[in-house]
Amino acid sequence: MMKNQIPELTLDQCLKCNICVSACPVAAVTDLYPGPKYAGPQAGRFRKPDQPVPDQSVDYCSGCRVCDMVCPEGVKVAEMNARARHDLVSHGKVPALQRLRNNIIARTELLGKVAQPIAPVSNFFLSNPLVRDLTERTLGIAKEAPFPPFARERFTVWFRKREAAGRSPGASARKLDTSTRTPSHPALTPNNPALTPSNPALTPSNPALTPSNPALTPSNPA
Secondary structure: OOOOOOHHHHHHHOOOOOHHHHHOOOOOOOOOOOOHHHHHHHHHOOOOOOOOOOOHHHHHOOOOOHHHHHOOOOOOHHHHHHHHHHHHHHOOOOOHHHHHHHHHHHOHHHHHHHHHHHHHHHHHHHHOHHHHHHHHHHHOOOOOOOOOOOOOOOHHHHHHHHHHHHHOHHHHHHOOOOHHHOOOOOOOOOOOOOOOOOOOOOOOOOOOOOOOOOOOOOOOOO
């Protein structure tokens, strides 16, 4: 299959094996989305240029592209769904609040830039039951859906601080405790009886190591 092939030209490669439906995270949790096979190649056969999309369930597609990855025939299901959703919007089939919801969720970087500087306030509203209930009623975002809290400090700022601390003159003094590897550790000090020459097991007077040991002498018949 050509790399830049038009998505709609791949719909006839669909075998209707339902592997994409089994892997779809949206179809697994709601019956409102019939699955990638139906919303993509199957419904795609009824879509024509400048014709409204016949089934609005395609808007439930999250665009995760799992269907693309598991398809054994390389059908561009996610791309078909994206183009179909574009047609829905261009024909005015998606309500304004629903478009607002999609834009908020899709632009995570912009959302982070707005909400992270006021992280305590953002986290309060994201975890407030009344706000979540209102959000579900207006934007259609389930109030049970988990939202990760915003950090008080951006990762880039935190990383620069750590990097600067590592280059500071006193950085070596802040290293982790390595007492178990230093000469002051009892197991490694010269006074450890196990390491000193006075240890009977290591001294030349040990009968097991001396030439007078019958097991080591040339006259040993063995």
